[in-house]
Amino acid sequence: GESVGLHLPTLSVQEGDNSIINCAYSNSASDYFIWYKQESGKGPQFIIDIRSNMDKRQGQRVTVLLNKTVKHLSLQIAATQPGDSAVYFCAEEGSGYSTLTFGKGTMLLVSP
Amino acid sequence: GAVVSQHPSRVICKSGTSVKIECRSLDFQATTMFWYRQFPKQSLMLMATSNEGSKATYEQGVEKDKFLINHASLTLSTLTVTSAHPEDSSFYICSAIRGAVQGQPQHFGDGTRLSIL
Numbered sequence: 392g393e394s395v396g397l398h399l400p401t402l403s404v405q406e407g408d409n410s411i412i413n414c415a416y417s418n419s420a421s422d423y424f425i426w427y428k429q430e431s432g433k434g435p436q437f438i439i440d441i442r443s444n445m446d447k448r449q450g451q452r453v454t455v456l457l458n459k460t461v462k463h464l465s466l467q468i469a470a471t472q473p474g475d476s477a478v479y480f481c482a483e484e485g486s487g488y489s490t491l492t493f494g495k496g497t498m499l500l501v502s503p
Numbered sequence: 504g505a506v507v508s509q510h511p512s513r514v515i516c517k518s519g520t521s522v523k524i525e526c527r528s529l530d531f532q533a534t535t536m537f538w539y540r541q542f543p544k545q546s547l548m549l550m551a552t553s554n555e556g557s558k559a560t561y562e563q564g565v566e567k568d569k570f571l572i573n574h575a576s577l578t579l580s581t582l583t584v585t586s587a588h589p590e591d592s593s594f595y596i597c598s599a600i601r602g603a604v605q606g607q608p609q610h611f612g613d614g615t616r617l618s619i620l
Contacts, residue, residue: 422606423606425608425609427611432613432614432616433613433614434507434509434596434598434611434612434613434614435547435596435598435611436611437608437609437610440608442606480546480547484606489535489552489600490537490549490552491537491549491609492549493546493547493548494546495545495546496545496546
């Protein structure tokens with residue numbers, strides 16, 4: 392079946408650097424995308440979302456980019472902090488559905 | 504806002520025991536809640552969609568008689584793992600949607616770590 396996947400399982404950055412986490416999706420019918428942050432032993436925490444009629448959305452220190460042509464989603468974190476260390480998941484919702492399909496996740500490690 | 508509470512956070516019990524996990528939406532009504540399972544270093548896998556006042560919709564491969572779901576009110580869904588065995592040990596997470604079902608983020612509880620001895 393179709394699935395959402397990530398290119399990098401682990402990303403190590405220095406504090407203050409900008410981080411980019413990538414996600415490839417294969418379901419062209421998906422029209423809603425979400426990034427979640429999951430810390431060890433906790434549930435996923437909503438970071439930012441984007442609908443398919445947009446290609447960029449900004450939040451506080453985070454930006455999500457959507458490229459529907461190549462079915463690619465990215466999360467940019469500005470001035471990465473040690474508290475940003477976690478596993479990041481992208482998730483997609485298909486048109487007409489309410490269920491989410493999660494990507495494999497990327498571990499972000501931020502060293503001081 | 505959009506707080507989801509899950510209880511208990513951790514359960515350790517003997518094989519053959521049935522375990523009930525509760526998921527509550529604290530500050531909103533949730534017509535739809537979701538139950539996921541997550542193994543170490545893996546992604547979340549949807550088990551079932553819980554609809555208030557109706558039967559849950561289970562994903563392919565998930566035994567509905569093994570994982571009983573009850574969504575009796577707009578703020579509470581429960582997952583009961585019946586006759587649990589060691590292979591049922593996992594991290595179970597629930598989520599809920601505020602308002603309209605489509606195009607809204609799911610808000611997650613903090614999960615339940617289930618360990619079957």
